[in-house]
Structures are given as structure tokens and as C-alpha cells.
Amino acid sequence: MIRVVVALYGLALRLLPRGLQDDHHAEIVALFERTVRDAGANGARAACAAVAEGWLGALRAVPGAWRDELAGGRSRLEWGPRGERGKTMSIRMTLRQATRSLVRSPRVTLGVVGLFGLGIGATVTVLSVVDGVLVRSLPYPEADRLVVVQDAAHAWPDFRDWQETVPAFEVLAAASGQTFTLTEAIPQHLEGARISAEFLAMMGAETSRGRLPSADEYAEGRRVTVLGDAAWRRRWGGDPEIVGRTIPIDGIAYQVIGILDAAFQPPDVLTGTEVDVWVPVDPADPELTRHTRSFNVAGRLAPGVSVEGAAVQLEARAIEFASAFPDLYADDAGEPRRRFAPATLADETRGDARGPLSILLAGALLLLLVACGNAASILLARGASRRGELATRRALGGGRRTILAQLLAESTILAVAGWGVGVALAVGGVELFKTLEPGDLPRIGMVSVDLRVAGVALLIAVAAGALAGFVPAWSGSRASPAAVLRRSASGSRGRNGSGIRRGLVLGEAALASLLLVGALTVVQGFSELTVIEPGFEPDGVYALSIDVGRELDEEGRARVTEALLDRLGAFPDVHDVGAGLNVPFEVAGGNRCCWRGSLALEEGDGADAWVHPVTPGYFSALGARFRVGRGFVRGDEADGTDPVILNATAAERIFGGATEVGQSVFFGSRRLRVIGVIEDLRHWGPDQPVEAEFYLPYGTDGSWASGLTFALRGTPPASEVLRAAVAEAAPRAVVGEVRPMHAVMARSLARYRFYTMVLTVFAASALLLACTGLGGTLLYDARLRAYELGVRAALGAGTGALAVRVVARASLTVAIGSGVGLLAFWPVRSRLGALVPGGESLDPVSLAAFIAVLAVSAGAAAWIPARFVARTDPARVLG
Amino acid sequence: MDIRHHLPLSPRDYLVLLALAEGPRHGYGILGAVTEQAGDMVTLDPANLYRSLKRLRRDGIVDEADVPPDEDTPTEQRRYFELTDVGRAVVAAEARRLARLTAVAREANLLDDGVVAG
Numbered sequence: 001m002i003r004v005v006v007a008l009y010g011l012a013l014r015l016l017p018r019g020l021q022d023d024h025h026a027e028i029v030a031l032f033e034r035t036v037r038d039a040g041a042n043g044a045r046a047a048c049a050a051v052a053e054g055w056l057g058a059l060r061a062v063p064g065a066w067r068d069e070l071a072g073g074r075s076r077l078e079w080g081p082r083g084e085r086g087k088t089m090s091i092r093m094t095l096r097q098a099t100r101s102l103v104r105s106p107r108v109t110l111g112v113v114g115l116f117g118l119g120i121g122a123t124v125t126v127l128s129v130v131d132g133v134l135v136r137s138l139p140y141p142e143a144d145r146l147v148v149v150q151d152a153a154h155a156w157p158d159f160r161d162w163q164e165t166v167p168a169f170e171v172l173a174a175a176s177g178q179t180f181t182l183t184e185a186i187p188q189h190l191e192g193a194r195i196s197a198e199f200l201a202m203m204g205a206e207t208s209r210g211r212l213p214s215a216d217e218y219a220e221g222r223r224v225t226v227l228g229d230a231a232w233r234r235r236w237g238g239d240p241e242i243v244g245r246t247i248p249i250d251g252i253a254y255q256v257i258g259i260l261d262a263a264f265q266p267p268d269v270l271t272g273t274e275v276d277v278w279v280p281v282d283p284a285d286p287e288l289t290r291h292t293r294s295f296n297v298a299g300r301l302a303p304g305v306s307v308e309g310a311a312v313q314l315e316a317r318a319i320e321f322a323s324a325f326p327d328l329y330a331d332d333a334g335e336p337r338r339r340f341a342p343a344t345l346a347d348e349t350r351g352d353a354r355g356p357l358s359i360l361l362a363g364a365l366l367l368l369l370v371a372c373g374n375a376a377s378i379l380l381a382r383g384a385s386r387r388g389e390l391a392t393r394r395a396l397g398g399g400r401r402t403i404l405a406q407l408l409a410e411s412t413i414l415a416v417a418g419w420g421v422g423v424a425l426a427v428g429g430v431e432l433f434k435t436l437e438p439g440d441l442p443r444i445g446m447v448s449v450d451l452r453v454a455g456v457a458l459l460i461a462v463a464a465g466a467l468a469g470f471v472p473a474w475s476g477s478r479a480s481p482a483a484v485l486r487r488s489a490s491g492s493r494g495r496n497g498s499g500i501r502r503g504l505v506l507g508e509a510a511l512a513s514l515l516l517v518g519a520l521t522v523v524q525g526f527s528e529l530t531v532i533e534p535g536f537e538p539d540g541v542y543a544l545s546i547d548v549g550r551e552l553d554e555e556g557r558a559r560v561t562e563a564l565l566d567r568l569g570a571f572p573d574v575h576d577v578g579a580g581l582n583v584p585f586e587v588a589g590g591n592r593c594c595w596r597g598s599l600a601l602e603e604g605d606g607a608d609a610w611v612h613p614v615t616p617g618y619f620s621a622l623g624a625r626f627r628v629g630r631g632f633v634r635g636d637e638a639d640g641t642d643p644v645i646l647n648a649t650a651a652e653r654i655f656g657g658a659t660e661v662g663q664s665v666f667f668g669s670r671r672l673r674v675i676g677v678i679e680d681l682r683h684w685g686p687d688q689p690v691e692a693e694f695y696l697p698y699g700t701d702g703s704w705a706s707g708l709t710f711a712l713r714g715t716p717p718a719s720e721v722l723r724a725a726v727a728e729a730a731p732r733a734v735v736g737e738v739r740p741m742h743a744v745m746a747r748s749l750a751r752y753r754f755y756t757m758v759l760t761v762f763a764a765s766a767l768l769l770a771c772t773g774l775g776g777t778l779l780y781d782a783r784l785r786a787y788e789l790g791v792r793a794a795l796g797a798g799t800g801a802l803a804v805r806v807v808a809r810a811s812l813t814v815a816i817g818s819g820v821g822l823l824a825f826w827p828v829r830s831r832l833g834a835l836v837p838g839g840e841s842l843d844p845v846s847l848a849a850f851i852a853v854l855a856v857s858a859g860a861a862a863w864i865p866a867r868f869v870a871r872t873d874p875a876r877v878l879g
Numbered sequence: 880m881d882i883r884h885h886l887p888l889s890p891r892d893y894l895v896l897l898a899l900a901e902g903p904r905h906g907y908g909i910l911g912a913v914t915e916q917a918g919d920m921v922t923l924d925p926a927n928l929y930r931s932l933k934r935l936r937r938d939g940i941v942d943e944a945d946v947p948p949d950e951d952t953p954t955e956q957r958r959y960f961e962l963t964d965v966g967r968a969v970v971a972a973e974a975r976r977l978a979r980l981t982a983v984a985r986e987a988n989l990l991d992d993g994v995v996a997g
Contacts, residue, residue, distance in 0.1 A: 031929075
């Protein structure tokens, strides 16, 4: 028993420093054993007491022994926790002293905290956005196993086929975002989605009331719908009795069977962000053919199956489809034209947000570095002014490590305080970001500053504090008593680490220049986007969305559309009016809509192109230019031949050389007659490449679509007059707002404008900080050298010349710094293309602007110091 | 080296040095002497004893003594310690310092006659 106790005691002693163990371990153990045995002679209780005493003593000895070890034989001034005894100062003491010292210099403290707050605020704002948009996993069960079947939209029969034949998915579901009309007395738009029965369950949606759809709703003769929480509150006032009632959607009665929980977020890539009504698809609907491809298909991978495994199985189905339905799925070589490649829902959701956000994050970090540079400068200057105090402490025996520890503690405290300020700023910053963001970033609505991001920011803040504080702390703790005392006897002169400060300012200039040149090239790229030739004349053109309603059949829709065109064209100030699924620039951000087909010279092989059903007047309203031929007119469809209009790219691709009116092309098995070729319209936006497009008359080919955008050239009447006119021609139509074409175009560029603005704000802030830093350093140096300057002035050197030297120094610093910044910019400039297309070229205009801005900055930075120097009065300084 | 640098001594160190003032001792002996002199006012366990000894040796106050070990002392226990000249001066200085303080306390009537704690 005693052996065990002694052995354990011996183990505990291993905590002691090596030196003590080597010298005395055996002795201590032996002594312990002897005392325990001796005590045992007086009874078990005494023995236990001895054991306890020995144990506690050992534990108490450990920290003390280590302290002795580290103190390394320094002499003591006084007993007690206060006093300079190497590392005997506890952490608490160090922090307390650091805080006291900071409170004594409030301006420095506030300045540095402000700087850190600014840099960390910007960083936390962007980090929160990055976290919410890119990092946080999707709010669905097993979200990392959710996969989307790519290559745009699919046909319902294909989806059903995959459900049966692709075991890689444990569940597969389909969804298609759609707008519906609530066909009550005043018809209203409803954003919604048509879904397969298992969709909501697969996405983990829960109902706050009622239930989710089951697979047999239609089989049992029920038409049902589930409402989204927001729409339920907004449109039906949160009425709890709505469950069980029917509502008219597109003229048909649907029974509301449930309300979705407010926490559910629809997956935007599958259904759009806002879903007011969820409408299960009727599997027996005859319109669900292989020709209409409108469903997004997603599924959860079966356990143990990877995305690659699913890809292999889907590829096999693609080959099957190509042989089973060659005109739809095979090209002329019999190869599958459509590949059903799976991609994770997470990747699809993030889309191309990664590029721009990483650049913005880099910008924020650069700003933080510049702020750190300024903070370090201030701390250096402060350290220099405390030389006397620190040297005295060292002369009295203060350990260098203690002083170093205290100085580092000061900068860490400042950084943590800056973190607090920064997080507070970021909360506001994130809200501002969300408000200004044009809505192109996925999941932006859920972005907020949360604990994880704040925690990461704290680490960054501590690192920043260490970075900014290290050099000042190092040089401060090196204060040699003799040198300092000598110096103070002869009057304050000397460099005081100005070399380091100069290096800091140079670094800041480089970083700020890097941000500046980046911002300028992005601005340049953006402005180029705004002036790209759109292919039509947007001045005086207005866009208006009208949904004529799905209750009408195709013929009915065509008739109503004609009536609308007549009614709108009848207004005296409207010169031209036409309609299509959308007008150019309306579908932006790399998206495409709505119908793809292929045209060929001979029946069989085809070139893929986007299909646009348009009404007569569409091209003239937009001001599109015809190379040959003309637009559609009423009666084109009646004369037996089906007309088609190509854009220049499509004509080039199909015909090669000059296209003549009257030539034939095949659309599937239909023969079409070319009646015109237009100059390319930048249909998908100025940032997108021009693609092959062709246009068919709405009456014959497009009237499956009820939602159209009307283009009016001229001056549209007032809103109420317009609505009344529309209501006359189409009583059940839902009308949107009239938008000038320029606004549509601006909206398509909104995201680039936003990114450019954010980057410019970062660059301007960094430049301001760098200028302030440079100016502050120059002024500080000038003040330090006031004596020397006074002497020079007394000896006759013109103070003007001295001031010029200050300006020269500033310019040199800025020049070198900007040179470094430009050099650093060169290898990374292609990355800026992710922020704004075309934002990677540094053209002469941007370069000239860059130099101009820097020259002004250098001048501004040098202004106050130069004045100070120029006004040096020798009498005051020397006397 | 000015012995004032070593003052004041911690109570533990002082007692260890007092124990050595009468002559070289080994660890067990020091423990016994301290317990005898200080009774239950100070607890000294083996680990802290050797820690003190190591520190005192480093400061040149105590040294290892050259004493032939006797037969019944276990091998591990055969290391003896003794005061150096500096050590002797230090403990004497500490004793004087404490005596002065005690005299002040007596003048202030803090001590009942004859009853001095210890």
C-alpha cells in the first residue's frame, strides 16, 4: 500500500523542472516514504495526514519550482507579487499594468482602437457574407448528399424514368419555379413552384399547420396546395382557418392542406427564393411530355454512393435515351446530346459567388493590414516617448521579458478592444451590405454576424495586435538605460526607430496602391460594360410585364395578346409596341431563359440556339436593326409557310456567308422560311457572350406562355390609365410596373456596380489611412528634429527649402510604395475579372488616374508637415 | 555580493537555514529540526524542502557538505548540506532584522510578557 502511494508521489514529482528532478528526485521520494512510515507509527490517521501533506506540498512546489527555474538567479528587490522579478509577474498583473498604462494615454488608445475597429469591421462584414453565402451548409437534412441533375431543366417523363432506374439516389424529386395567378376579383401574382409529391419532404420542410402532400393526392381526386408562411401571413392575414378551404389558382380550385413552417428556406436554384404556393404536379397531366423541359431535378444520394457513382448511372440513362428518342436526345452521330451530369446542391447554390467574394475579402484584409501599419506607427512613436520610463525600469532590475510582455499585452488589449468596436461596426455593415446588394448573391438574406465569425475575427484581431505591437514592443524593451540617460542629458534628439517607421509607411503605401489600382481597373471595366453596344436603341423604350393568365387556352392567349397590342398601340404617344417572353437585359446575371432548340440546313443535324417567341412590333419597338428582311407582321402565319428571324450569329453559324430572305431552315422536322436577319441583340446582358438566337411568331409558337414582357417605344400613359387599358383588353391579366429600358439595363449591371462600389470604398479608406500614416510620420519626424531644423534655419538654410525636402520625401515614399503595389498587382490582375468582367486590364486612362490620385495623396500627406517645417522659428526652438 | 540582496528570507528558507546553523544535516535531519523548532506553525514537505535547498544552493547560501555517511542512513539520504560563509552571514542578518522588528512589537505592547509565538 505504501509502495503504491510512494510510487504515485514519485510520478507527481515528474512535474517539477528537469534540474530539480535530476538533483533530488530520489531523495525527495525517500524522504517522503520515511516521513509516512514514521507517521504510521502513530496510527493510520497520522500516516494519512503525512501522505496528504506530502502530496499537497508536492503540488504546491511545482509552480514555485518553475518560477525559480525561470527567474534564473535574478536578485530580488522586494518580496511579493509586485516587483520586477523576471517572469514572476502573473498574467493578471501584466494585464492590469498594461490597462493602466493605456488609460493614461487616451488619445493613443482611442486612435489605435479606432484603427483596429475599422479594419476588423470591414473584415468581419465581408467574412459574415462569405460565411452566409459560401460556407454555411444548406439548411436541409443531409445537405451534403443533395445533388442536382444538371444541364438545365428536364422533362417530367425523364424524371419519372430516373426515379425507377437510377438506384444511386435514395430519393429523387422535381420542382419548377412558376408564377401563378390568384384568380379572385382582383387577380394577383403568386410566386410559386410546381413540385413532385416527395419534394418538400426531401428538403426537410415541416408544416406549422396541416400536412405535406402525399403521393396519391391526384389519384384520390384531390387538387391540393401548401402555402408558404410569408404568403399566408401577407395575403391571408395568418388566418388559421385557411387550412381546408380552397383557393382559386389560375382559375382552378385548390384545397389548402398545410402551411409551411416559417423557418423553411426554399432552395433558390430549384424553385426561386420566394415560394408563396407549392402545387404538386398531376402525374396524369397530358402537357407533361418529353418536349417540355421545365423541371429542376434533385435528389439525395443513397448511403455509400458518391457523386461520381451517380454520374455513371445517369450517363448510362443518357445513352439509353439517345437510342430510344433520337430526335430529342441524340445528335446526328447518335451520341447523347444531353448529358445528365450531377452536381452537389451546395455547388449549384454557390454558383459564381466565390470569385467576387474572395476578392472583396482580400480587399478587406488589405485594409486591415494598412490599419495595422498605422497602429504600429502610433505604438512605435509612443514607445519612443516612453523610452525614459522603460529604461529606468530596466535599470532598476526590471526584466526585459516583463517589459516585452507588458507592451505586447498593451497592443493585444488594444486589438481586442478594436475587435469589439469592429464587430459592432460589422453588425451595421452587414445590414448596409444586404440593403445595397442588388439581390444577386445566393442566400444573402440569411447573412448575419454570428458567433463563429466573431470568434474567427477575434483570432484575426489578436494576430493583428501581435503584428502591430511586436516591433514597437521589441524596440521598446531594448531601451538601454545608459543610452537613454545620455540622450536625455543632451536634449531630445535622435532617430528613435524612424527607419522602422519609414518602412511601415512604405508598406502601407504599397498596400494602399495595390487596392487603389485594383479599384481603378474594376471601375474601368465596369464603365466599359455600361457603354457596350446593346444592339438596339434603348432611349424612349419602356418595358411592361403582363401575365394574361393560364386559364385561357393557346388560341385565347394569342387573341388577348393581339388585343393588348392594339390597345397599347392606340395611345397617341406610343409609336411602337411588341412583346416577347422577355426583353434584352431582363434576364441577367448569367442566367438564361426559356426555350432552346436547334436549327439546321438539312433535316437532322442542328445547331443549338435560344428560341424567342415574339409578336409583331417587337423589333421596331426595341429599335433593333435588320441586316436583311423585316420583322413579323400580322398575317405571316396565315400564308402557310412558317417564318423565322435569325440573329447575325445564328445566320453566320448556319449559312456561313450571306443569308438571303426566303432561304429555308429546319426546326426539328418543320421547315421554316427566313424572313429577316437582325444585328445581334445582347439579349442576356453586356457581360454575357453573344449567342445564336432565333425568333418565332408568338401566335403560332409561343402562346403556351402567358407571361410576356411588352416593349413600348414612345411615352407610355400614366399608370392608372395603362391598367385600365389592359383591363379592357385582358380582364384577368396581372400587370407589372412600367420600367424604362435604361433601368432594366442598369439592373442587369447592378451587381457589378455594387462590387465596384465596395472595392472602391475599401481602396479609398486604405488610401486615406496610408496618407494619414505618412503625414503623421513626417510630422512626428519633423517635431523630433525641431532642434536640428532650428539650427539649420538659424544658419541660414531657407525653411522653404526644408519644406520642399519634406514634400520630396513624401513623394519618394509614395512613388516607391506605389511601384511595389503595381508590381504586386500584375500577377493577380486576372483575378479581378471575377469581380467585374473586363476588370483586369490596366489601360492608360486608369494608369493616369492612378498616378494623379497618388500625386494628390502625396501632396495632402505632406501638406501639414511641410507647413510645420516652413514655419520653424529658430528663436523659439533654440531659445 | 551584498547579502542584503537575499533579504528578506521566506519563512521556509529561514527555518531551513536555522536548522543548518548547528551543523551539516541531511534532508531527514533538516525536516526533523524544522518540525522541532517551528512545531506546527510551518509545514515543510519533502518536495518544498528540496526546492528550497536547490534555490539556496544556487544563490550560494548553502552547499553540499563532505560528511562521511554513517551505515544506517539509506543511500538516497546520504547527501548532507551545510551553510556557506555567505549563508551564515545571511541567516544572521535575517535573525537581526527579525529581532529588531520583534523589539518594535514589544515596545508597542503587542507582546504579552513571556508569550512569544513560536
